[in-house]
Amino acid sequence: MTVQTSRLSVRARPRTRAVSRQTRKRRWIGLLFLSPALLLYGAIVLVPLIQTVNYSFYKWDGVSEPTWMGLQNYLEFGRDPRMYAAFGHVLVLIVMFGLIPLGLGLISAALLSRAKIRGEGIYRWFLFLPQVLTSVVVAIIWKRIYAPDGPLNTVLRWVGLDSLTRNWLGDFTWALPSLGMIGVWGGFGFTMVLFLAGILAIPDELYEAARLDGSTRWQEFWLITLPSLRGQMAIALTLTITGALRTFDMVYITTQGGPGDATTTPALLLYQLAFVNPDVGKASATGVVLALLCLGIAVGITRMMENKDR
Amino acid sequence: MISRYERLSNYVIVIVLTVAVLFPVAWFVLTSVSPNTSGALDLSRISLSNFSAAWRDGNLAHSMYASLVITVSAVIGQTILAILSGYAFGVLGVVGERFLFPVILLGMMVSTEVIVIPLYYEFQRVGLTNSWLGLVIIQLGMGVPFGTYWMRATFRALPRSVMDSAAVDGAGVWSTLWRILVPMARPAVLTLVILSFMWTWNDFFLSLIFLGDPEKQTATVALGAFQGRHVLQVNLMAAGSLIVSLPVVALYLFFQREFISGVMAGAVKE
Numbered sequence: 001m002t003v004q005t006s007r008l009s010v011r012a013r014p015r016t017r018a019v020s021r022q023t024r025k026r027r028w029i030g031l032l033f034l035s036p037a038l039l040l041y042g043a044i045v046l047v048p049l050i051q052t053v054n055y056s057f058y059k060w061d062g063v064s065e066p067t068w069m070g071l072q073n074y075l076e077f078g079r080d081p082r083m084y085a086a087f088g089h090v091l092v093l094i095v096m097f098g099l100i101p102l103g104l105g106l107i108s109a110a111l112l113s114r115a116k117i118r119g120e121g122i123y124r125w126f127l128f129l130p131q132v133l134t135s136v137v138v139a140i141i142w143k144r145i146y147a148p149d150g151p152l153n154t155v156l157r158w159v160g161l162d163s164l165t166r167n168w169l170g171d172f173t174w175a176l177p178s179l180g181m182i183g184v185w186g187g188f189g190f191t192m193v194l195f196l197a198g199i200l201a202i203p204d205e206l207y208e209a210a211r212l213d214g215s216t217r218w219q220e221f222w223l224i225t226l227p228s229l230r231g232q233m234a235i236a237l238t239l240t241i242t243g244a245l246r247t248f249d250m251v252y253i254t255t256q257g258g259p260g261d262a263t264t265t266p267a268l269l270l271y272q273l274a275f276v277n278p279d280v281g282k283a284s285a286t287g288v289v290l291a292l293l294c295l296g297i298a299v300g301i302t303r304m305m306e307n308k309d310r
Numbered sequence: 311m312i313s314r315y316e317r318l319s320n321y322v323i324v325i326v327l328t329v330a331v332l333f334p335v336a337w338f339v340l341t342s343v344s345p346n347t348s349g350a351l352d353l354s355r356i357s358l359s360n361f362s363a364a365w366r367d368g369n370l371a372h373s374m375y376a377s378l379v380i381t382v383s384a385v386i387g388q389t390i391l392a393i394l395s396g397y398a399f400g401v402l403g404v405v406g407e408r409f410l411f412p413v414i415l416l417g418m419m420v421s422t423e424v425i426v427i428p429l430y431y432e433f434q435r436v437g438l439t440n441s442w443l444g445l446v447i448i449q450l451g452m453g454v455p456f457g458t459y460w461m462r463a464t465f466r467a468l469p470r471s472v473m474d475s476a477a478v479d480g481a482g483v484w485s486t487l488w489r490i491l492v493p494m495a496r497p498a499v500l501t502l503v504i505l506s507f508m509w510t511w512n513d514f515f516l517s518l519i520f521l522g523d524p525e526k527q528t529a530t531v532a533l534g535a536f537q538g539r540h541v542l543q544v545n546l547m548a549a550g551s552l553i554v555s556l557p558v559v560a561l562y563l564f565f566q567r568e569f570i571s572g573v574m575a576g577a578v579k580e
Contacts, residue, residue: 023403029483030402037395037454038410044429044451045417051428062431111323123328125566130331132562134512136530137551140537141338144349144544151337189331193570246421249514253534267423267515274427275519287424298419 049291055284062278073285083286085261086269089176090245090293093265096180097187097244102236104184105191106229109199110221124196127189139253142182143169146254169255175262182250187243191236198232199225234305241297245290266290342548349544364550367540369524373532374554376442376521380528381510383446388453388506389499395454396461397487401473411462417455422515430519440523448520449510457502464498465491504565508558529554 056073060066077083130138145152146168153165168178202224210220248267251257257264257272266286273283337351342360344352365371398404399411429448430439438444468491476486492499517528524535533554537547 024405026483027403027405027407030398030404031406032398033394033402034398034404034410037391037458038414040391040447040451041414041417041454044448045420045425045454046413048425048428048432049420051432052424055428108323108327112320121566123324124570125562126328126332128570129335129559129562132508132558133335134514134530134533134551134555134558136512136514136534137555140533140547140551141334143537144338144341144547145334147349149348185331185334189327192327197570242419242421246423248423252514252518253537267421270423270427271515271519275430280427280431284427287427291420291424294419294421295416 052284052287052291055280056282056288058281060278060280062274062280066281069281073281074289076282077285077289082261082264082269086264086266086286087289087293089263089265090247092176093180093183093244093247094241096177097183097247098237098240100184101187101191101240102233104188105195105236106226106233108188108192109195110225112196124193128193129189130186131190135249136253138182138186139250142178142185142250143254146178169263170259172259172262175255175259179247179250179254179263183240183244183247187240191240194232194236195229198229202228230305234301237301238298241301242294245294245297338548339552341545342552344545347543347545349548360545360549361553364536364546364553367546368536368550368553369532370529370550370553372525373527373529376526377511377529378557380442380445380449380517381507383442384449384453384510385503385506387446387450388457389503391450391454392457392461392502393487393492393499395458396463396465397491399458400462400465401487401491402483414455414458417452418459420455422452426516426519433520439520440526442521442526445516445520445528448516449513453506453509457506460498460502461495464495468494500565504561507561511558 055066057069057071058066059069059072144150147153148165148167148170152168156162156165166174169175171178206224206228207220210224215223246267247265248271251263251265251268252271255263257268267290270283270286270290273279273286340351340353341349343356343358344350345355345357345359346352395414399407404410433439433444433448438447472490472494473486476490481489512530513528514530514534517531518534521527521531524532527535533550536550540546
């Protein structure tokens with residue numbers, strides 16, 4: 001009996017080893033297939049990422065010898081009002097590029113979810129259009145809309161709200177929210193289409209069962225729709241918030257950060273510091289902080305979604 | 311099943327939202343065919359002359375060509391890289407994947423701004439600034455994280471039995487990929503192509519930094535410069551903008567279903 005088992009196991013062992021050897025060989029082939037992408041990625045993303053950290057410890061104008069600064073560039077953050085402003089603005093942009101589209105997308109998707117709407121493809125095409133339009137073009141369109149003689153003020157005058165008309169992008173108070181509105185406009189079609197797709201994937205039986213149990217639409221939303229859209233919400237939030245953090249084109253075209261520093265963003269500041277009036281070390285420090293912020297937010301969103309899982 | 315009131319309210323919601331999104335764009339389209347330089351609409355005298363004027367004044371022929379070359383090269387390269395690396399992670403397995411895959415995914419969270427400074431100064435040193443090739447290389451490297459993630463998920467979702475039977479039939483690793491898996495994954499590949507076309511064509515930041523020479527610049531950068539010069543000719547600006555956004559919008563018009571269904575599939579898979 002014992003002999004037999006041991007013989008069996010002896011016979012079994014070489015086979016598993018053979019399989020694993022084959023698997024191992026395949027994994028080396030896998031590495032070979034991956035290598036072109038990995039090399040490019042390493043050269044274009046990873047190495048510069050490390051270099052940026054390195055740059056951030058120096059003072060450098062891009063031409064002459066760099067001088068070691070230690071953490072000076074980072075310490076200056078606390079003293080430089082422009083830095084404060086830039087990162088503060090990102091908070092506003094995160095709300096308007098990320099959270100408001102998320103909310104609007106959820107509400108409209110929930111309202112429309114079970115409905116059969118004629119011409120679905122058409123309205124979806126239009127709602128998604130801002131995602132597809134070149135960001136520079138979006139910026140130019142809105143720059144016109146907000147202009148002193150642009151359509152927004154014209155409409156306000158038509159309806160007799162002359163007191164509200166202003167140079168939207170030239171106004172210290174209104175410039176940033178006006179930019180944020182572009183984010184809302186562009187973002188919510190995307191979230192809505194994403195959520196509608198997610199809702200379609202929820203089995204009908206769940207809703208039927210809920211109806212039988214006499215639950216209201218509100219309860220259906222909280223108990224079925226919302227939990228089922230967790231994955232889509234994580235995607236939407238990560239994409240829109242990273243988008244907000246990267247805001248550059250919009251600001252560069254519309255306001256160049258003005259009036260004053262009212263609409264500077266970290267990306268714009270980084271661009272100016274790195275290429276316009278080179279203070280490369282400080283620009284790099286901005287980049288590093290931006291990267292950490294991105295990472296923290298992405299990790300945070302994933303954590304939040306995992307917690308809801310339990 | 312749905313009450314009439316509910317159905318009506320659904321239509322109202324849809325129409326209000328669509329109009330809200332569409333209004334700025336529609337207004338811009340109408341501006342582009344109006345002769346009035348102030349941007350005031352004049353639909354009694356519609357003309358297309360703004361488009362030819364914008365094409366001429368905005369140096370668009372040249373810069374559209376630049377965008378086209380850069381975008382097509384980047385899309386082809388990115389797609390091939392994504393298929394290879396997605397196959398590696400999704401099907402073959404990779405030595406050290408527990409380390410490598412997260413490292414590559416990390417790239418999705420690395421914003422361009424963080425790496426662009428050393429890239430610029432390094433590329434300047436080796437003469438790759440003001441070069442289309444330089445920009446394409448950057449686009450390729452930066453496209454790796456999403457492409458890998460996307461194609462890995464696609465290949466993993468394919469039934470395992472297909473690959474096993476391919477192996478039984480004696481198909482090699484290479485031919486399994488190109489003869490069996492890629493054709494099966496065609497919708498996802500198409501989506502990747504479209505997304506990557508859109509991202510590369512629409513890029514402004516990288517082109518602005520790496521192609522400072524007006525002779526080399528892409529359509530988005532040329533348009534940015536154009537709108538700065540022609541603040542007082544709103545109709546020209548609108549026409550130029552429409553020209554620059556046309557390739558992507560046309561693609562979207564043509565591939566809408568694939569495009570959105572691809573986004574859906576990607577989202578559901580997660």
